[in-house]
Amino acid sequence: MTTLTVSGRVAQVLSSYVSDVFGVMGNGNVYFLDAAEQQGLLFTPVRHEGAAIAAADAYYRASGRLAAGTTTYGPGYTNALTALAEAVQAQIPVVLVTGDAPTTGARPWDVDQAAIAAGLGAATFTVTRDAAGAITRQAVEYALTRRTAVVLAIPYDLAALEADDQELPAPSAPDMTHDGGTDLGQVARLLAGARRPLILAGRGAHLAGAGPELRELADRLGALTAGTALALNLLNGEGYLGVAGGFGTDTAAGLMDEADVVLVAGASLSPFTMRFGHLLGPDSTVIQIDTALQPTNPRVDLFIQADAKAAASRLLSLLDVEAAVAGWRAEASKRLAAGPGHEAGSEVTDDSRLDPRALAAALNAVLPERRTVVQDGGHFIGWAPMYWNIPRPQDLVMVGTAFQSIGLGLASAVGAARAVEDGRTLVLASGDGGFLMGLSDLESLISAARSAIVVIYNDAAYGAEIHQYGSQGLTEKPMLIPEVDFSGVARALGAESAVIRSLDDLSALQDWISAGAKGTFVADCRITSSVRAPWLTEWMNATRAAKAAVAST
Helix, strand or coil: CCCCEHHHHHHHHHCCCCCEEEECCCCCCHHHHHHHHHCCCEEEECCCHHHHHHHHHHHHHHHCCCCEEEECCCHHHHHCHHHHHHHHHCCCCEEEEEEECCCCCCCCCCCCHHHHHHHHCCEEEECCCCCHHHHHHHHHHHHHHHCCEEEEEEECCCCCCECCCCCCCCCCCCCCCCCCCCHHHHHHHHHHCCCCEEEEECHHHHHCCCHHHHHHHHHHHCCEEEECHHHCCCCCCCCEEEECCCCCCHHHHHHHHCCCEEEEECCCCCCCCCHHHCCCCCCCEEEEEECCCCCCCCCCCEEEECCHHHHHHHHHHHCCCCCCCCCHHHHHHHHHHHCCCCCCCCCCCCCCCECHHHHHHHHHHHCCCCEEEEECCCHHHHHHHHHCCCCCHHHEEECCCCCCCCCCHHHHHHHHHHHCCCCCEEEEEEEHHHHHHCHHHHHHHHHHCCEEEEEEEECCECHHHHHHCHHHCCCCHHHECCCCCHHHHHHHCCCEEEEECCHHHHHHHHHHHHCCCCEEEEEEEEECCCCCCHHHHHHHHHHHHHHHHHHCC
16 A cells, blocks of 8 residues: 555545645645645635635535635634635535644644634544544545535644555445425325415525426426525426525515415525515415424424425325316416516616616626626625526525625635536626625636636625615715725736726627637626615615514513
8 A cells, every 4th residue: 555644645535525625825734735736636726715615615516516625724724714604504515624733732823723613613523643534534424414514634743744554445325314204295285285386495405406306396286486596496497486585576476475385395494585574475384395403494384304305206206196276377477477577777877887787687698698606795696696597506606695794705706617617607796895805816716717707896885784874874984995996906917807887888898708708807897886685675674673573572
């Protein structure tokens, strides 16, 4: 057996699970990166340690394949914590390979990295000289089976030492989650008796590969379908209402409110999806199928702990007769066609800046049809899922929503750009505030991307705060950002770019796409801060209502 160092053994085992590693080199991981190269792992450098995990996270979201991030110990590790917390809360399997204090004891500059990770909900696996391979495999399997981020720590004094030889058994196949057993008989009876059935799918259904079965089930029942933002278009077809929640239309929400039986597959029913309690009617029966241990929303009447794909297959066998409800889809189709869609926006605003709604609609017509969209967090977050054609769930990578953060967009675009295949163009949508937070990794994206378009919704402000707190009379000075010439910065780093002050200015982007869309184009779009996103209005109204209810008690 070839002699390997501890770092070499870690890289060897990782190479059977991952092909890509993202990170920043330092004292604590330099031996690991050397070993990773010898094992044939592709290393994509980023410029801030937070980008290491954010890129690996987005790589998984866009491709379904595991990736690793790597940092040095101490400040390199702490720099990665926001992205690590986002991956944990979003239930994204990712491995952070990091240096750690020597086994002989902490140095004056060391911190308790395992305790910090535990505070974020991430488990730490510290390799030893005699079990480096086994511990690495244990960490990876933990991340995959529990759908979470893990930390794989290499003590500094062990990194270059020879590892003990190990014969590792082949990884065991994961157990298939059960299908709910006899409880599904009750679900089948409820669905068969429904007059206005609705099937709502979430990211869990997408990850389970349950789309075809749920789509067939909907067609057999004559049910309407919808998806969360993270399962966008999973159930597209006849009767599809689009996104459930603040990114959807009022017409679609009205139809969902009238459903009498709602089957929720792999969706947590977050406050945003539920329109803060107003999505579903009070008399509807809500059935949730999920791998969680218990219902994730008080509105759930019947909970089935099961794999969405297995459960949907079982329901199809139980509903072996045509039970379609005549008229429900036809009525929905007529109302969707006649009802208002998303606001088109205006050509002219009071401050002569772009209306983000009109901009988003115009961009949809210009952007390449084969696109994978990465969304940073911020006020602008709804414009892409509302106005852009995003055919598949994996083509919308929404980061920051789980941890309510901004600034991870550029880093995530690096990972998604590495994952994008079959000629798709990576499109990053970001606000100016978040873009400035991650600005160092614009260089990383330019280096990594074959074809990437960056759309900056530049309102010279932290838009969400302007609408939430500026509207209450609080001082706006901390909420404003001096207008940055992102186009100039992008050109200095080697990208093509243009400032977009009118819809006609999008011709520069169109010309770049027509010329082959090679490299990176940054569209610095100067938008108004006077247009409030519908989802934020819902949130603000719900917050006010909750405060009023407390005050009245």
